[in-house]
Amino acid sequence: MVDIIVTDRDASIHRLDVEDGQSLMRALTGAGLDVPALCGGARACATCHVHIDPDWAGRLPAQEEGERELVSEEPSFIDGRSRLSCQIPVTTALDGLALTLAPLD
Numbered sequence: 001m002v003d004i005i006v007t008d009r010d011a012s013i014h015r016l017d018v019e020d021g022q023s024l025m026r027a028l029t030g031a032g033l034d035v036p037a038l039c040g041g042a043r044a045c046a047t048c049h050v051h052i053d054p055d056w057a058g059r060l061p062a063q064e065e066g067e068r069e070l071v072s073e074e075p076s077f078i079d080g081r082s083r084l085s086c087q088i089p090v091t092t093a094l095d096g097l098a099l100t101l102a103p104l105d
């Protein structure tokens, strides 16, 4: 299991114990957090947008161009920290990952 630390939009902190191999978006929605994920992970909606903690931003799998294009159109886009959680598989290498849910538009 992989420990993920999530700050929600009310600044409450949640510690998730996530199964290795699950998408980060599925972990967030499965924990009951407010992540609409309207497209179900098809990289078409950006409602799974998260801000990765600066200490972790460079340690995630590389961002594909399609993800970058979609998330960069979000009003709360932060260069180098904005990711679509549906595009990030959780692995043991991410144990301790910290992130914040991006504002909903």
Ligand code: FES
Pocket: 025, 037, 038, 039, 040, 041, 042, 043, 044, 045, 046, 047, 048, 084, 085, 086, 087
């Ligand atoms: S769930 Fe729609 S882009 Fe991630």
